Amino acid sequence: MCGIAGVVYYQSRPREAVLPVLEAMNRAQSYRGPDGDGVWTDGRVGLAHVRLALVGDAERGHEPLADETGAQLIFNGEIYRPAELMRSWGLEFAPGESDARTLHALLRRQGPDGLAEVEGPFAAARYDPAAGKVTLIRDLWGQKPLYLWRRPEGIYFASTVAALRAAVGPLTIRPEALLEYLIYRSVGGRRSAFQEIEQLPPGSWLEVAVDGSERSGQWYHTPAPDRFDARPSDVRERVDFAVAERLDPQLEQGIFLSGGLDSSIVATSAVLQANGSPLRFYSIGYDVSGVQDERHLARRLADNFDYEYQEIQLSAGQIPELFLDVARILEDPIQDPVTLPTLLLSRAAAGRTRCVLTGDGSDEFWGGYERFDDPPRDLADYFPRTAIFQPQDLGLSSAPASYLDQVEMPPENWAPLDRILAVEARNRLRNYHLARVDKLSMGCGLEIRCPFLDRQVTSLAMSIPAENKRLFGVPKGLLIEAYRRVLPEWLVERKKQPFSMPILQWLHGDLQSYARDRLGPNSRTASLVSAQPYLENLNEKSAAKIWSLLVLEAWMEVWA
Template sequence: MCGIAGIYHLETPKPVDATRVEAMCDAIAHRGPDGQGVWTAPGVGLGHRRLSIIDLGGSPQPMASSDGRAMLVFNGEIYNYRELRQELKLLGEVFHTDGDSEVILAAWRRWGPQCVSRLFGMFAFAIYDLDARTLFLARDRLGVKPLFYAPLSDGSLVFGSELKALTAHPLLRREIDPLAVEDYLAWGYVPDHRSILKGVCKLPAGHFLLLRHGAPLPRPVQWWDVSFAERRTARPADLEAELLHLMRQAVTSRMVSDVPLGAFLSGGVDSSSVVALMAETSVDPVRTCSIGFDVAALDETGYATRIARQFGTEHASRTVSPDDFAAIDAVAGMFDEPFADASALPTWRVCQLARESVTVALSGDGADEAMAGYRRHVFQSAEDKVRALIPSGLRRPVFGALGGLYPKADWAPRPLRAKSTLLSLAGDSAEGYARSMAFLPPELRNALYTDEFRRLRGDYRAEEPVLDLMRSAPARSGLDRAQYADLKSWLPGDILTKVDRTSMAVSLEAREPLLDHRLVEFAATLPEAMRVQRGQGKWLMKRTMRRYLPDDILHRPKQGFVTPIAQWFRGPLVQAARDIAGSAALARTGWLDQRKLLGVVEAHVAGTSDNSRLLWQLLMLERALSGLDAH
């Protein structure tokens, strides 16, 4: 696990200043404290920061291919590198190291851009081919590892593992993109189709770029996609056996490491499943860690402790409290862009805890997206059945009117909070799902905007790319399309961004076995009833894991890594909430109505509305803007 950065001249191959590449790498030094290197040639410069995991002393980067034709910088892990190495040896390739980096170079020599389809793992890498004078940038199938890039005014293109690597270059413009703010206020993160800074791009998951001197900047090429268009017809018992095989294979392949390895353990189905399969394979006790909260209703450490005892792990836990709010600037700085998933704070804390004893930690991330584990997936499946019964010409006016009249009853028991369901049923399947995903639906965003920001935003609405994803998805049902949108947008934009930045901030490698692409591809072919059944998601996975986990772990209501910000903003952090409404940084933008922000704060403090997610969202926007101004 590492950090990469580089400069490539698109027009003429002018010399590259190595000190600029070094500065870009220094900005992401936390990603690789164990080594560094820079290589330059006419028109190109590649930089690398190394976190040693495999072949600790033998795979320095930038790395040259055995024939000297190509140079590589690589962030990630290739889990099938040993199998590929043997295949490539039979084809005549010669190896001088024991790591996976040299395997990528040999695969490039043998198969060119198509080499990515042979690589199983998480990766973002750059290869400069000295013969063809091309730069190849690639990102893994599901977007576990990030890659930013931007063209500059001098005709060059800069790239790096994090935005801060790019902002270390003096020619990068720092103009905020108002459409990214619209996206952020809708979703709580800036999706991969946009960046907070105009002109900066994120290479989409499952895509590559092939750049040539003298040629214009091309569009990314998609090299992998997941299809929900086919359905397995096997018996449930056979599907269960296949799923267990794929899960075991995914976990075992991610336990290869030359440094200490452990796992995050929340006590939920996903992390407990990973730990169970690790314990089945490991000779030594698995090292696990968990984070709890000082609000009892949201604390899951008791469940984690039970699983740790059941599988005999070496377990450690800590508690997050409002005192951790003092670290909010550090958390905001990890992301560069505004990022409003409040679980980033405890995720960072659990990464810190893990790093005290291990360098690699396996997580349970990805199962909800792949196997329909979110509550919104269950609702989507049920709502589509209602939509199929009632014509849209009747649904839109009736449910739309009822949803408009129904109060936003945050204080009420969950079954009485019907406003979002009614408004969701008023739209088609894609519109309903986009509404269920949103931090702030369009009417609430619009109410907060000033006239000036509405002018800047124009006709664009954050929901449009999600609707396009769902309506063009290779899928059969509304649930298929919802999961496809999650895998393409929510997963890389929120979940994987959170885990990458918080783990890399402490130089910890996080691995996600439940996002093995073979497992994801299999799950996409499951009949809908094998994913959602009797009001529960991840049905086949829970059935499969019955042999390992107790029923109260498998079937308790999904909670997620929920930070108790609602309680904090009404208690110890009430002044912090009020400070948001008077924020000078937000006021300077002229985007948001300050009077309405004050109303949002006071309604939350009084307990008449739960506006905690919006308050956290605004707080992180303020800190991100301040961080970009400070550079």
């Protein structure tokens, strides 16, 4: 819901030399915070913040935020139930107070280990001048981005790659990142698409002293899948609570509705708990008919609710410009076709509200994808199931090992699907899904809240063995049983349909000449792989590869 940026210099500098750097970083990510900005520096540490206001008034929500000790905090995200947390420590939470104040107090009292008490997505930096150190933190699954650039003069950090580029200068594309993208649809591990820039890992903290020394650790650890007694009622109780926690009675709450199970659960739970709060549903379809257009299903569900419903249409003519818009906002290339609908839905919702709920994050924790069927024991045999291009298509003997750079591997004695789900949650979820959710919505001044990524919901899910979550052998069977009584029968019994777009129809029609012109022999991607064989033999698989190359071509136009 904001953008943060900063720097720790190993040698002190004049304040007047640091302030322009901070102001440049704020300008580069100003779209993340249309409601205000602030900078602070003592010449050794600099902090910058742009604000999208959801919690706290203009004065109390202004950052950088100082506490009574003189420590400074910048914060991107949300802390749910902040007043309750403050009262548990014997502290007041005044009307109009910001949830940043709660995070400030927690870090001062307990350090990063205290984050295990916190619910909500966040990335933050706290500078303690007395101790001469900056502490960086990130939420457990990486919903909020936090990038780092280590330099000889110091370490820079920000919510966006663009802010780091504004502070330091040109970037170098990491060659392995392009291969990771073409094979696995996104970059992997804790790296970015750029040689100089890495991510702070989810669920972790990094302490940087002004003398350049560092300490780091994990504040969150994935539970072992050893709970066999979880009932559908336990699941519904946790998910319902997560939905209620994310409803804001002071806002018109948007809900993105696809017609699938996950968004329908969120929508139904929200309706049952809204207590008169205004809700509005958004769905998207396409200018060609087919199974990919699920507006009729979303409309069918929305007709059960007494709330406003809005449909948006994505047409082939919008796609070339959307490719470029998405590339600018995402910063790392992501193949997922749903990026385009996400951006259009976010633009529509941002015209009316600051906050939207979605069903993102369910499949990785509750075993929803078809590729989870018949899981192989060896993880190396699983990863090709997620691929678009195979290494051989790119002239490689194997996929780049950098895709799993510093990704913690689960114990080998876990069941195969439990291991797969853990790796998906620790790597692909963040780089392929969550980067899209946060960045595209924040690019429109909109906050997306994801109940299925709630700490207690995901911890429960990860503690349940995968075979128990796939009750009766059905993907997400336990989740389905949890909501069977409140969802329409047609929805419960419907076979899972991945959210998709009519890419093949477009490539046979309105996008045909565009794709051929864009991916000719002089294209930026031609040095990596020729598009011609796929253009000449169009089918569902080759169309996915063409789409992947079109996304990368736009990304390289913007970032190369």
